[in-house]
Amino acid sequence: MARKLEVGQALDPFVIDSVDPEPMKVMAAILDDPNPIHFDVEATKALGMGDHPVNQGPTNVTWLLESVQRFAGGPDKVRAFSVRFLGNVFGGDRFEVTGEVTAVDDAAGEAELALSATSGGRPALGGTARIALD
Amino acid sequence: MSDYSHLRGHRFPGGTYTLPAHICWLWTDAAKLTPDPRIAHPGLIYLVAIRGAGVSIQDIFDLMDATADSGVVFGEYKADIHGTLRPDATYECEGEVISVERKSGRRAGVFDKLSFQVTIREQGGSDPVAVTTNDWIFPRKGEEA
Numbered sequence: 207m208a209r210k211l212e213v214g215q216a217l218d219p220f221v222i223d224s225v226d227p228e229p230m231k232v233m234a235a236i237l238d239d240p241n242p243i244h245f246d247v248e249a250t251k252a253l254g255m256g257d258h259p260v261n262q263g264p265t266n267v268t269w270l271l272e273s274v275q276r277f278a279g280g281p282d283k284v285r286a287f288s289v290r291f292l293g294n295v296f297g298g299d300r301f302e303v304t305g306e307v308t309a310v311d312d313a314a315g316e317a318e319l320a321l322s323a324t325s326g327g328r329p330a331l332g333g334t335a336r337i338a339l340d
Numbered sequence: 341m342s343d344y345s346h347l348r349g350h351r352f353p354g355g356t357y358t359l360p361a362h363i364c365w366l367w368t369d370a371a372k373l374t375p376d377p378r379i380a381h382p383g384l385i386y387l388v389a390i391r392g393a394g395v396s397i398q399d400i401f402d403l404m405d406a407t408a409d410s411g412v413v414f415g416e417y418k419a420d421i422h423g424t425l426r427p428d429a430t431y432e433c434e435g436e437v438i439s440v441e442r443k444s445g446r447r448a449g450v451f452d453k454l455s456f457q458v459t460i461r462e463q464g465g466s467d468p469v470a471v472t473t474n475d476w477i478f479p480r481k482g483e484e485a
Contacts, residue, residue: 222372229370236367237387239397240408253411263414268371268383281382281424288418 208340209279211317217305220273225261225325227297233262258296261325266295270323270331273303277319278337285316289333299326308334315339342483344404344440344452352456353394354434356463359384361427380425386417388425389458389472392433403437404454404478415453415475423462423469430463438473444485452478 230244242249243260251257267289275281295301302324309318316336323331359380367384368375375381390397398408406412425431435458444450453475460470 226372229372232366232370236363236370237390237397240401241397241412242409243411249409253409263417264383264386265371267386267417268367268373268381271382272371272373275382281376281379284382284421286418286420288416290416291414294413 208312208315211307211310211339213307213310215307217273217277217303217319217321220269220276220303222269222301225295225297225299225301227259230259230261230265230297233265237262237264255294256296258298261295261297261299261301263291266291266301266323266325266331269301270303270321270333271335273305274319274321274335274337277305283338285336285338287333287335289321289331292329292332293325295325295330301325301330303331305335310339312339342405342480343442344454347403347437347440347454350403350437352435352458354432355392355394356430356432357388357392358430359388359425359427363387364427377427380427382421382425384425385419385421385460385470385472386474388431388460389433389435389470389474392431392460393435393456393458394433395435400454400456400476404440404452406478411479413477415477417472417474419470419472420468421470422467425469431469432461432463432465434459442480442485448477448479450480450483450485452480454478 305321319335364380365375
């Protein structure tokens with residue numbers, strides 16, 4: 207039976223209380239990402255980006271998608287997403303994803319979500335997702 | 341002024357990528373989430389696309405004559421998803437550059453936006469599991485718009 211959603215219905219906020227710099231090194235290795243802003247604070251300082259490493263974009267997207275799949279009821283319910291990167295997420299930041307239902311198409315069995323994420327109180331991500339209702 | 345618009349249509353080598361179960365676990369754990377041994381987190385679509393397309397991040401930097409410390413950042417990332425990824429499953433990928441545009445912004449200054457698309461299919465399957473589009477921003481400090 208298809209789930210009933212309403213426009214304006216909010217997703218439960220997804221929160222990382224303090225972004226841990228250590229896993230950024232694991233992600234740099236997995237991604238084979240040579241950009242030192244993710245693991246060498248001297249690089250972020252040299253670029254005028256402050257004295258904390260920058261979290262990888264794919265990790266930030268993973269958190270946004272985690273918020274979506276929890277709301278949707280599993281990874282198999284996520285049909286599409288689009289994410290804009292609005293700002294950096296730094297080690298030590300509080301990261302939070304919020305969102306709400308913006309459209310429901312019962313005939314198609316899908317709903318649209320609007321999403322946003324802040325990091326340290328600054329805009330970090332904006333985006334949309336489409337989920338299945340059943 | 342350097343012009344990279346000729347890269348439009350540049351095809352990545354493509355190929356197959358087997359998504360290792362341990363990478364699924366490490367990725368999810370690094371994100372402070374609980375790994376699922378049956379279904380890979382949809383965040384891993386990004387990794388499968390890059391690996392399967394046969395390019396490294398450094399390869400893409402090289403295409404754009406950028407260095408690892410030149411401040412390259414993501415602009416936008418989207419995907420149409422038609423199925424879930426599974427640990428230890430093998431995926432066939434093909435990808436290409438779909439545009440390179442020179443732009444400027446008050447905050448970002450002059451930059452090039454590179455867009456590339458990758459289609460992911462499970463090995464032997466005909467329908468895509470996902471089609472992803474990535475926009476990367478390459479700062480061009482000191483260059484003209």
